[in-house]
Amino acid sequence: MVAPEALFVDGPNGRLFALLQRPPRGMPVRGAVLHVPAFAEEMNKTRRMTALMTKALSDQGWWVLRPDLSGSGDSAGEFSGTTWKGWIDDLECMDRWIADTSGSEPVIWATRAGCLLATALIERGAASRKLMFWQPVASGKLHLQQFLRLKVAGGLMQEGGGTVSTAALLKQLQGGQAIEIAGYELSPALALGLERAELRPPACGGQVACIEVSGADAPALSIPLQKAKEAWRSAGWSFQASVVHGPAFWQTQEIEEVPALLDATGQAFASLEAE
Amino acid sequence: MRAFVWRRSVDTAREVVKVLDEVLGLGERAGRFTTSTPLLGDIPELDSMAVVSVLTLLEERFGFVVDDDEMSGEVFSTVGSLAAFVEAKLA
Numbered sequence: 001m002v003a004p005e006a007l008f009v010d011g012p013n014g015r016l017f018a019l020l021q022r023p024p025r026g027m028p029v030r031g032a033v034l035h036v037p038a039f040a041e042e043m044n045k046t047r048r049m050t051a052l053m054t055k056a057l058s059d060q061g062w063w064v065l066r067p068d069l070s071g072s073g074d075s076a077g078e079f080s081g082t083t084w085k086g087w088i089d090d091l092e093c094m095d096r097w098i099a100d101t102s103g104s105e106p107v108i109w110a111t112r113a114g115c116l117l118a119t120a121l122i123e124r125g126a127a128s129r130k131l132m133f134w135q136p137v138a139s140g141k142l143h144l145q146q147f148l149r150l151k152v153a154g155g156l157m158q159e160g161g162g163t164v165s166t167a168a169l170l171k172q173l174q175g176g177q178a179i180e181i182a183g184y185e186l187s188p189a190l191a192l193g194l195e196r197a198e199l200r201p202p203a204c205g206g207q208v209a210c211i212e213v214s215g216a217d218a219p220a221l222s223i224p225l226q227k228a229k230e231a232w233r234s235a236g237w238s239f240q241a242s243v244v245h246g247p248a249f250w251q252t253q254e255i256e257e258v259p260a261l262l263d264a265t266g267q268a269f270a271s272l273e274a275e
Numbered sequence: 276m277r278a279f280v281w282r283r284s285v286d287t288a289r290e291v292v293k294v295l296d297e298v299l300g301l302g303e304r305a306g307r308f309t310t311s312t313p314l315l316g317d318i319p320e321l322d323s324m325a326v327v328s329v330l331t332l333l334e335e336r337f338g339f340v341v342d343d344d345e346m347s348g349e350v351f352s353t354v355g356s357l358a359a360f361v362e363a364k365l366a
Contacts, residue, residue: 041324146327146331149327149330149343149346150323150324150327152343152346153323153324153326153327153330153346154323156315156323156326156346156347156348156351157315157322157323157326165343165344166343167343182323182324215293215294215297215332216336222335223338247297248297248298248328248332251298251328251331251332252297252298252299252300252328253298253299253300253320253324253325253328254300256300
């Protein structure tokens with residue numbers, strides 16, 4: 001197996017770090033993939049699954065680029081200085097880089113809130129028309145709410161309990177004040193950008209494959225994803241959605257692997273390629 | 276409108292334990308959980324991030340929304356108190 005290359009690219013907001021996984025020598029190249037990571041702690045928890053999927057894809061002949069967005073991982077900048085728009089700028093840069101380097105428009109594979117960024121990237125004019133979404137976040141507002149909740153929950157753990165509310169925290173952000181949550185310094189620009197983001201179908205049309213993971217005995221597509229499916233199809237997108245059984249690996253305390261997701265994703269890539 | 280009706284509260288407790296198991300990775304310990312098993316303060320893995328993950332998973336699995344003022348230490352004191360909270364949300 002070829003080890004991934006660590007590389008630095010000059011991005012619009014500073015130096016961006018990325019891992020590039022090439023297919024094994026002699027393997028016919030099927031195309032390129034640009035990965036868009038999940039938000040904050042979910043990015044850390046999904047690293048292993050991302051690495052496993054990257055290997056599976058590259059073994060099948062795909063180039064896979066995994067960037068760290070500004071202010072995260074090994075890329076330049078502090079988390080406190082990041083903005084939602086800045087992250088879309090970073091992705092635009094990485095999208096161009098992998099397209100130029102590999103010679104083909106990448107499939108954009110996004111995890112969780114990364115799906116919101118991927119959607120914004122296409123809306124902005126990126127040429128890719130093939131999307132792979134893992135457990136997509138449909139509402140940036142809800143995702144922000146759940147992130148703010150960490151601070152409320154933190155108050156529960158203390159003697160006397162905290163009485164901060166997510167509504168009060170949101171007001172602080174709207175008033176221009178950054179908030180520290182679970183070790184992350186959240187800037188208003190980042191928070192409010194996330195808050196406004198929705199999984200809305202870009203006008204250009206294309207193909208998207210979504211996979212959710214559920215631990216329920218009878219796994220079923222979530223209601224938000226069912227709604228998204230209808231909206232995207234109405235807007236002219238080919239939208240395939242499925243669910244596999246497994247743990248919520250983006251939020252479990254222990255890092256989990258979901259083999260069923262790796263298999264289902266491999267199949268979805270074959271379908272995306274075929275059309 | 277609920278998609279299904281819980282006939283006995285032991286069903287809710289069992290589902291709650293499943294969610295706790297999924298988020299915390301309890302393994303064998305989950306099999307020993309009863310409604311009187313203490314949670315907050317007794318399970319080291321149950322930190323603030325896990326509390327939020329448990330609530331989020333319960334919301335997504337059962338289809339209700341938890342308000343800030345419903346988040347209290349009492350809700351998470353035992354398996355039984357958490358199950359009672361879920362039942363009240365479903366009622």
